[in-house]
Amino acid sequence: MSPDDIQSIFFQECEEGLASAETALMAIKAGEHDGETINTIFRAVHSIKGGAGAFGFNPLQAFTHHFETLLDKVRDGELSLTPPLVELLMGAFDVLADHVTAIRGEGDQPDDAAMEQALRDALTAAPAAVPVAAPVVPELSFDLAAMMAELAAPADVPAQDWRVAFTPAAGDLAHGSEPLLLMRELAALGGQVVRADADRVPTLDGFDPDAAYMGWTLRLPAAADRALIEEVFDFVADPASVTIERAAFDESAVAVPAPTPVLQSPPAAPAAPTVAEPPAVQAPPAAKPAKVAAGATIRVDLEKLDRLVDLVGELVITQSMLSQRLVSNGLAAVEELADLDQLTRELQDSAMAIRAQPVKSVFSRVPRIVRELEASTGKRVQIEVEGEATELDKTVIERIGEPLTHLVRNCVDHGIELPADRLAKGKPAEGRLRLSAEHKGSRIVISVSDDGAGIDRERVLAIAAERGIVPADARLSDEEIDQLIFAPGFSTAREVSNISGRGVGMDVVRQNVQALGGRITIQSRPGEGSSFALALPLTLAIVDGMVVSVGDQTYIIPLTHIVESLRPERGQVQSTGLGNRVLNVRGSFLPVLGIGDQLGLSGTVSEPSEGVLIVVETESAGSAILMVDAIIDQRQVVIKSLETHYQQVEGVAGATILGDGRVALILDVEGLVGLRAPMPLRCAS
Known part of the structure; x- marks a missing residue:
């Protein structure tokens, strides 16, 4: 995975973090929040800060540091969520969103000086803790403090340092993870590797250079800040692969130093030193596969989804052509065709559902x-x-x-x-x-x-x-x-x-x-x-349409515009002069527009009583009537863009391929009626 791909993932995580933070802020503003709400905002800002530092987005990192500091005070209860503070948090979030927009190259770098000062002012304005007078305790005949200290920390118990176990998933390297970098950050905190787990390393014929097989156990000083340790693993995909806990260590064990920033070709791997550890802190067997959490998701490039939708559309067209060919040749396969049609429609619906977003x-x-x-x-x-x-x-x-x-x-x-x-x-x-x-x-x-x-x-x-x-x-x-x-x-x-x-x-x-x-x-x-x-x-890729014939041409009229279809008696359609005709439909005179006349076709039905009139609704010109020669079918069709393959045509929204292989144009009802459409007249009551 290239650095650009990793940065793209960071941008996506920024968007997800901003979305969750804004939802939490709106809950706070509405008074519907608890302790986890402010934690949600803190985690989002903290993750953005970590990624900003990794990619060198210094202005974003600096601003998130101030924002995070204030959120930490709120989270610890040192600051109350008063209305002015909530408004300040909302304003800081807006500036944070502007910073993210700027690093994506979609906007200018925001001037955050005033907001940073406001965040600092909010910290300095925090009320000082009120000292509480110590209660008066009567003198005792024995040294209680000494006894409690002796019970709490007996001299023969070793100090409880931090034990950090990290076992990358097999595919982590392919997704941009680099365990060596994590080891170096832990080394900067005083960490030492005490165990290297090589049980998962396969034989040479099964070795994949892009897979992760090793696991490590490190010892960090007891004084190390747990938050700093957790921050090292902020971008680890599976939190279950990391364990951070207090543990006793065998002082006689030889520690393996964590990797230094200098990379050298590795020598032949010696036997890894091991440390006898209490059963309570033993890691689970590495060979046991981790369970996939319910509702797990993956990120897929949008271009791949577009390609999938295009292929499904081609499959729909091919299935339609196959059905037409079998029927035309008198080959009966009704059940098989029905099953194929059902499966194709389900596949089509599933492909469109993948592209769907809330x-x-x-x-x-x-x-x-x-x-x-x-x-x-x-x-x-x-x-x-x-x-x-x-x-x-x-x-x-x-x-x-x-x-x-x-x-x-x-x-x-x-x-x-x-x-x-x-x-x-x-x-x-x-x-x-x-x-x-x-x-x-x-x-x-x-x-x-x-x-x-x-x-x-x-x-x-x-x-x-x-x-x-x-x-x-x-x-x-x-x-x-x-x-x-x-x-x-x-x-x-x-x-x-x-x-x-x-x-x-x-x-x-x-x-x-x-x-x-x-x-x-x-x-x-x-x-x-x-x-x-x-x-x-719901989608721009598929449309439910009515297949109609006009002269020797076949067209598709989207069902979303159609109100009804009717066949008038001779004389019901009246002329208003200059070639304009209207029909009284339940008290309103609607213009009758021949599609053949609108598109300049010859050999079409000219007498309304011999054709079919389709009442349509438009936003720009109200209701109107389109006259066609006949209605052939009603079906779901795949939309192909004319602008992509040819050029824009007035009155035409796109094209599709019918089951017999012919190309049918999908009519733009709004544009077609707008070519010449008088205002509808109403009958006097």
Whole structure:
């Protein structure tokens, strides 16, 4: 394993440590913590400090040292978790996160001088211990202290030094572990090797130079700090391979010095000196394999997972082609085909499940965003999270971070009122921001809601008319007015700030969500708050679609957009002139768009009563109707990117390979309807 690979593992461990520390800090802020909560933060900061020193990230190491010192005082009960101290810990965590971002090359080195000084000030402000008067003890007729000392430490019992046993796992060397470095660090603490266990070393024909076979027992002085000994093994993968305990040693045994920093070619191995030890401290037999802990995990490069998903997709296509070939040739293998189809689908689901990640990784960014907004706006916000364990494809997870950030900023800046205004309205001074995630069918719905003032629709409509987004005399429904906030350049901010005012945030939200094949809806009540719901696909690799024919072409329409399909009677579809046609669907006149006309195809059905009409929903243009020649099938298809293999095509989201080997285009319903779509008309009641 190269140094870059080891450093990459350290970066991953930093992210995991930051996530666990932030969760613990939020629990402390909510008053739901115990002694283990502060220990969790301490361990995370301590591990980051150790790795930073190993890789030479000196600014990060220096800052974590100050942070760790303060946490140690809190852990030992010398400092109380008062609200100001909790806020200081939260601020220190933010600076720590900035340091980690900087060492990854994704940001600038933070200026931590002020925070380091604040951490030092918190230490010096710790209240001094109150001296307690010694109780008055009556004189005794015998020397009790001498008797107790004699019982506690008889002269014939040897000093209890530290006994450290370390047996690396067989694959530790392949994962970047270097036992010699650990021995040198222990030698710096005064350690000496008293036993070298070579029982696991195989014969030459079974020897693997990349495997670890040796084990060591070391003796360290009794005065050595246990915390420093434990720190040496911070990056050992399996804590069970290390034993640290007090033990008596045979003083006549010859100690083997720990390795010095100078490396030389090893001479022929002499017989290792052994020491007779009490049965109570004997190590378990080295040949006995360690049990794998339940829920053990491994790290896998994302590129390997992507490759696995691609191969499973190819397998799905091949299976479909095989089934089509057998059916076309009249070869009956119904049971075998059904079994193969079931196994392929299970393999496909398992491959996608490996890529799935909990949405918690996105939600965890929100507390810091809110803290920054509280500091800049003077507002107070309480965060509620639900469904953070809901899993989503990693690609989708990575691409919803920006839309979610914009929504949170919008809710805090435009929705939640200032504490004084909330109190005047009879609300709590602290606003509520709620994040939730849940599965609904083949999609995941992420909601961001607040209990603020809601959308001021009169103001929104006035600004939209002023900026020419809608006509001045436009009469729009509440839902249509709410959608205006997604218009490019629209903003209700009275002045431009570093938070809002330029009219790009919500437009970016809609564009990014639509690029993922998702939809966003709004619900708002004046004076009660607003809620934004993002309906997203579980994965970008597979889609459930309806296979349709248009002329001599075959297309896929994603089921997520389809409401219903129908075949109208002749004359039900009415013309509005200039080639536009509409159909009355339960009180609303929806535009009828021929896919053949939209894509410039010839030989397609032109009479609606001879084709099939599919009602679809879009975010940008509302509901519409797509006219196709016929519906062929409904199936799950593997998405292939056109941009990767060809170029972007307007109205087309991607392509797939059908069972007969033909390529079918997957339609971009949003783009297709947006090519020409009049506003839907409503019948007068």
